[in-house]
Amino acid sequence: MKILVLIGNVPDTTTKIKFNADKTAFDTNGVQWIINPWDELALTRAMELKETPGSGVESVTVANVGKQDTEATLRKALAIGADKAIRVDSEPKDAFFVASQLAQVAKGYDLVFAGIEASDYNGSAVGGMLAEMIGIQSVSGVSNLQIEGSKAKLVREIEGGSQTVSLDFPLLAIVQKGIAKEPRIPAMRGIMMARTKPLEVITPVDTDIRVSFASFDLPPAKAACKKFTEDQVNQLVHALRDEAKVL
Amino acid sequence: MSVLIFVDNTEGKIKKAGFELASYGAALAKQAGENAIAVSLGKVESDELQKLGNYGITKVLTADDARFASLDNQASAKAIAAAANQTGSKIILLAHNNFGKAIAPRLAVKLQAGLVSNVVGLPVSLDPFKVNKHVFTGKAIGHAVIHTPVKVLTLSYNSFGLVENKVNVTFEAFDPGLTNADFGLIIEQTQTVSGKILLSEAEIVVAGGRGMKGPENWSGLEELASVLGAATACSRPVSDEGWRPHSEHVGQTGKIIAPNLYFAFGISGAIQHLGGVSGSKVIVAVNKDPEAPIFEAADYGIVGDALKVIPEMIAAVKEIKG
Ligand SMILES: Cc1cc2nc3c(=O)[nH]c(=O)nc-3n(C[C@H](O)[C@H](O)[C@H](O)COP(=O)(O)OP(=O)(O)OC[C@H]3O[C@@H](n4cnc5c(N)ncnc54)[C@H](O)[C@@H]3O)c2cc1C
Numbered sequence: 001m002k003i004l005v006l007i008g009n010v011p012d013t014t015t016k017i018k019f020n021a022d023k024t025a026f027d028t029n030g031v032q033w034i035i036n037p038w039d040e041l042a043l044t045r046a047m048e049l050k051e052t053p054g055s056g057v058e059s060v061t062v063a064n065v066g067k068q069d070t071e072a073t074l075r076k077a078l079a080i081g082a083d084k085a086i087r088v089d090s091e092p093k094d095a096f097f098v099a100s101q102l103a104q105v106a107k108g109y110d111l112v113f114a115g116i117e118a119s120d121y122n123g124s125a126v127g128g129m130l131a132e133m134i135g136i137q138s139v140s141g142v143s144n145l146q147i148e149g150s151k152a153k154l155v156r157e158i159e160g161g162s163q164t165v166s167l168d169f170p171l172l173a174i175v176q177k178g179i180a181k182e183p184r185i186p187a188m189r190g191i192m193m194a195r196t197k198p199l200e201v202i203t204p205v206d207t208d209i210r211v212s213f214a215s216f217d218l219p220p221a222k223a224a225c226k227k228f229t230e231d232q233v234n235q236l237v238h239a240l241r242d243e244a245k246v247l
Numbered sequence: 248m249s250v251l252i253f254v255d256n257t258e259g260k261i262k263k264a265g266f267e268l269a270s271y272g273a274a275l276a277k278q279a280g281e282n283a284i285a286v287s288l289g290k291v292e293s294d295e296l297q298k299l300g301n302y303g304i305t306k307v308l309t310a311d312d313a314r315f316a317s318l319d320n321q322a323s324a325k326a327i328a329a330a331a332n333q334t335g336s337k338i339i340l341l342a343h344n345n346f347g348k349a350i351a352p353r354l355a356v357k358l359q360a361g362l363v364s365n366v367v368g369l370p371v372s373l374d375p376f377k378v379n380k381h382v383f384t385g386k387a388i389g390h391a392v393i394h395t396p397v398k399v400l401t402l403s404y405n406s407f408g409l410v411e412n413k414v415n416v417t418f419e420a421f422d423p424g425l426t427n428a429d430f431g432l433i434i435e436q437t438q439t440v441s442g443k444i445l446l447s448e449a450e451i452v453v454a455g456g457r458g459m460k461g462p463e464n465w466s467g468l469e470e471l472a473s474v475l476g477a478a479t480a481c482s483r484p485v486s487d488e489g490w491r492p493h494s495e496h497v498g499q500t501g502k503i504i505a506p507n508l509y510f511a512f513g514i515s516g517a518i519q520h521l522g523g524v525s526g527s528k529v530i531v532a533v534n535k536d537p538e539a540p541i542f543e544a545a546d547y548g549i550v551g552d553a554l555k556v557i558p559e560m561i562a563a564v565k566e567i568k569g
Binding site: 011013014016017019026037038094095096099116119120121122123124125126127128129131132133137138139140141143153156157158159160161162163164165166167168174177178208209210211212213214215216217218219222223225226227228229230232233234236237238239240241244246247 | 255257262264317318319320321324343344345346348349350351352353355356357360361362363364365377380381382383384385386387388389390391392393394395401431432433434435436437438439440445447451475493494496499500501507508518519522525528529531532537542543544545546547548549550551552555556559560563564566567
C-alpha cells in the first residue's frame with residue numbers, strides 16, 4: 001500500500017493578517033510558514049499506519065504545489081517521516097489549479113490524505129476536486145481511519161453526529177481534528193535524514209484560472225467592550241435583551 | 248434558466264441550514280431574474296419538502312431513492328450534476344456544512360465550474376460574478392471573482408438567515424440515472440446526539456475554556472445552555488484534555504461558528520480561538536483577567552470568576568424568561 005499526503009504551506013496560525021496597500025494581495029512580509037494544521041495531522045496518521053505491523057503500508061509520499069520557498073515545509077514533512085516529497089513548481093493559483101497539478105502525481109496511490117481546508121483561503125476544495133479528477137471515492141470530515149485488509153474503515157462527521165463507514169481502496173480521505181492525537185514533531189534524527197531524502201520537482205501543467213480575488217478587507221473594528229463587574233450579572237443580561245436584542 | 252439549490256436532509260428531515268440556503272437561493276434567483284429550483288436526494292418527508300415553499304422555492308426535484316441515505320460523495324455529486332444539466336442551471340448552491348463541503352468540489356469539477364466556498368452574502372455583482380467569502384478563518388473577507396460560466400457556491404451558516412417568502416411550490420420526480428456501482432460507501436454505524444441543539448445550528452452558544460478549571464464544572468454551563476436554548480462549545484485545550492468531546496471544539500482548527508450570541512467563560516481569546524468565533528454577532532466574555540485578549544473581541548464582558556458568575560447568570564436569565 002502506498003500513501004500520499006497533500007501538504008499545504010500556510011501562514012503560521014498566530015499571523016496577524018494584513019494586505020498590501022491596494023488590498024489586492026495578502027502581505028507575506030515577515031510571515032512564518034507552516035504545514036497546514038490538518039495536513040500535519042494527516043501526515044502523523046499516515047506515519048502511524050506505516051508503523052503499524054501488518055498494515056502493509058510500504059511508503060508515505062508528500063506533495064505540494066509551490067515555488068522553491070515552500071521546500072522548507074516539505075523538508076519538515078520529510079523530517080516527520082515521509083519517505084519522499086514531490087513539489088509541483090508553481091504558485092498555487094486557485095483550488096482548481098492546485099488540484100489539477102496534484103492530479104498529475106496522485107495516480108497509483110491506494111490512499112490519499114487531504115486536510116478539511118487550508119487555513120488561509122478556507123476553500124475546503126482541493127481534496128474533493130482531486131478525487132473527482134482522478135476518479136476515486138472521497139470521504140470528508142474524517143476523524144479516524146483504520147486499514148482492515150482490503151478495506152478502509154473511517155469515522156466521519158455528519159450533521160448532528162458521526163458515522164463509521166467502510167469502503168474499498170483507492171480512496172481519498174479529507175481529514176479533520178481527531179485523525180491523530182497530536183501532530184508529530186520532527187526529531188533530530190529525522191531532521192538529519194530529511195536532508196538526503198528525495199525531493200522531486202515537477203513542471204506544472206497549464207490550466208485556466210477559475211476563481212481569483214479582486215481584493216480583501218479586514219473586518220470592521222469592534223466598538224469597545226462594555227464591562228460589568230461580578231455583581232452586575234443582572235444588568236448584563238438585561239443589556240443583552242434590551243440593547244443587543246439577542247435574548 | 249434557474250438557480251439550483253441542493254437541500255440536504257438528515258434522516259428525512261431538513262435542517263435549518265437547508266431553509267437558510269433556500270432563502271438565499273430564492274434571493275439570488277430574484278437578483279439574477281431566474282427561478283429558484285431545489286433538488287433533494289433520498290427519502291424526505293413530504294411536509295418537510297413542502298416547507299421549502301415558505302422560503303421562496305418554486306420547484307423541487309426529488310430523487311426519492313433510499314440509496315442516497317449513505318451520503319456517498321461521488322454518487323451525490325453525480326446526481327446534482329445531472330439535475331444542473333437537466334435544469335440548465337448556471338448557479339448551483341450548497342450549504343457549507345459537512346455534506347455540502349464534501350460534495351461541492353466534486354460537483355464543480357464535473358460541471359467545469361468555479362467554486363467559492365464559505366460565501367457570506369449575495370453576489371456583489373453578477374457580471375463579473377463577484378461574491379464575498381470568509382478567508383483566514385474569519386480574520387478577513389475576500390472579494391472572490393468566478394470566471395467560468397457555471398458557478399458553485401457554498402453558503403456559510405447563519406450568514407444570510409431565514410427569509411420567509413411563501414410561494415406555490417411544485418414537485419417533480421427526478422431520476423439521476425445512477426447504478427449500484429455509483430454507491431461505494433457502506434455505513435456500519437451512526438451515532439447521533441439527540442435532544443441537543445447542534446453547535447452548527449445554534450443561535451446562542453455557551454463555551455468554556457481552561458479557566459473553567461475542570462470537567463466537573465460543566466454542569467453549570469450546561470444548565471445555562473439549557474435555559475438559554477443554547478449549544479455548548481469549548482476551547483481546544485479543553486477538548487485536548489478530554490474534558491469535553493472534540494465535536495465541541497471551536498476555533499481555527501475546530502468548528503467555525505457564527506451564532507447571534509456567543510458566551511466565552513474562562514477563555515483567554517487566543518488568535519486561533521477567535522478565528523472560529525469572530526463571526527458571532529455579539530460576544531460576551533467572562534474572565535478574571537481584565538487584560539485577557541478576549542475582551543478585545545467581546546461586545547460585553549464581566550471581569551470576574553466564571554464559576555461565580557454562571558449560577559447568577561442562570562438565575563438572571565430564568566427571571567427575564569419568566
Ligand atoms: C496550530 C494551532 C491551532 C490552534 N487552534 C485552536 C482552536 O481551533 N481553538 C482554540 O480554542 N484554540 C486553538 N489553539 C490554542 C490556542 O492558541 C490557545 O492555547 C487556546 O485557545 C487557549 O485556550 P483557553 O482560552 O481555554 O485557555 P487559556 O489560554 O489557559 O486561558 C484560560 C483563561 O481563563 C481565565 N480564567 C482562569 N480562571 C478563571 C476563572 N475562575 N474565571 C474566569 N476566568 C478564568 C484566565 O484568565 C485565562 O484568560 C491552537 C493553537 C495552535 C498552535
